[in-house]
Amino acid sequence: MASVLAKTKRKKIIFPSKKELSEAMAEYTANLSAKFCKARGYFTVVLSGGDLISWLSELLEPMYQESIEWSKWHIFWVDERVVPLDHKDSNYKLAFDGFLSKVPIPIANIYAIDKDCAALGDAKGAALLYEECLKRLVNRDIIRTYKSSGFPQFDLQLLGMGPDGHMASLFPGHYQIKEKADLVTYITDSPKPPPKRITFTLPVINCASYNLMAVCDEAQADAVAKVFNDNFDLPAAWLTADVEAVWFLDQAAASKIPKGH
Numbered sequence: 008m009a010s011v012l013a014k015t016k017r018k019k020i021i022f023p024s025k026k027e028l029s030e031a032m033a034e035y036t037a038n039l040s041a042k043f044c045k046a047r048g049y050f051t052v053v054l055s056g057g058d059l060i061s062w063l064s065e066l067l068e069p070m071y072q073e074s075i076e077w078s079k080w081h082i083f084w085v086d087e088r089v090v091p092l093d094h095k096d097s098n099y100k101l102a103f104d105g106f107l108s109k110v111p112i113p114i115a116n117i118y119a120i121d122k123d124c125a126a127l128g129d130a131k132g133a134a135l136l137y138e139e140c141l142k143r144l145v146n147r148d149i150i151r152t153y154k155s156s157g158f159p160q161f162d163l164q165l166l167g168m169g170p171d172g173h174m175a176s177l178f179p180g181h182y183q184i185k186e187k188a189d190l191v192t193y194i195t196d197s198p199k200p201p202p203k204r205i206t207f208t209l210p211v212i213n214c215a216s217y218n219l220m221a222v223c224d225e226a227q228a229d230a231v232a233k234v235f236n237d238n239f240d241l242p243a244a245w246l247t248a249d250v251e252a253v254w255f256l257d258q259a260a261a262s263k264i265p266k267g268h
């Protein structure tokens with residue numbers, strides 16, 4: 008894995024509340040959108056599920072609605088639950104209902120998992136087809152590649168972490184965190200329901216230019232403290248990026264970080 012793993016120092020910013028965190032996440036995203044749209048004409052954004060989507064609502068404010076070049080955005084998922092796309096557990100549905108349907112991103116630029124695999128609960132098939140989708144977009148030069156590795160390099164990934172320290176669908180004690188060759192893998196016994204999921208592998212996650220990990224609430228405080236103590240049993244402790252890996256925390260989530268970290 009070493010050859011494709013980008014290395015940056017983990018950074019953190021602590022916000023008084025979710026409101027300030029959401030505002031800062033919107034500003035961070037808008038600035039990167041401007042930078043990448045200007046440089047390449049595309050902005051590749053990777054979403055996760057969970058609370059993150061509700062914190063994206065600041066991007067729906069008129070200031071951003073009007074200034075962001077939405078037509079240049081391309082949307083992916085770092086992990087997805089293998090359920091029908093209209094199921095309440097679908098990360099696609101969560102993001103579509105809460106954010107994507109409210110901004111003018113062309114529907115063709117929104118890359119959900121294969122709908123038939125999703126409907127059939129075929130996690131392996133969904134992972135294979137999503138990997139093919141990424142490779143096609145690399146060939147079309149919409150997704151960049153990380154240095155000479157050939158691994159896809161996304162502009163910005165917006166991530167969340169569970170109380171057990173999982174990120175994407177890489178869970179502690181499960182072998183998927185060790186996958187080095189595939190771009191996308193799958194799990195059929197996820198400890199967090201629903202059990203069938205696909206997920207980017209760690210090398211792909213860490214090749215991104217910018218990784219923003221947003222974590223709020225007391226329930227995550229122990230895991231956040233372990234990450235900042237470099238406890239690598241937690242998948243989220245492995246997060247790096249090519250340019251910047253930044254943790255956006257509210258005060259409750261940051262409350263147990265050891266002094267000096």
Ligand SMILES: O=C(O)[C@H](O)[C@@H](O)[C@H](O)[C@H](O)COP(=O)(O)O
Pocket residue numbers: 055056057058059086087088098166167168169170173174175176199
């Ligand atoms: O599909 C998923 O379950 C997510 O992508 C998952 O990795 C999520 O980001 C974290 O569990 C944080 O979730 P919360 O924000 O809900 O705590």
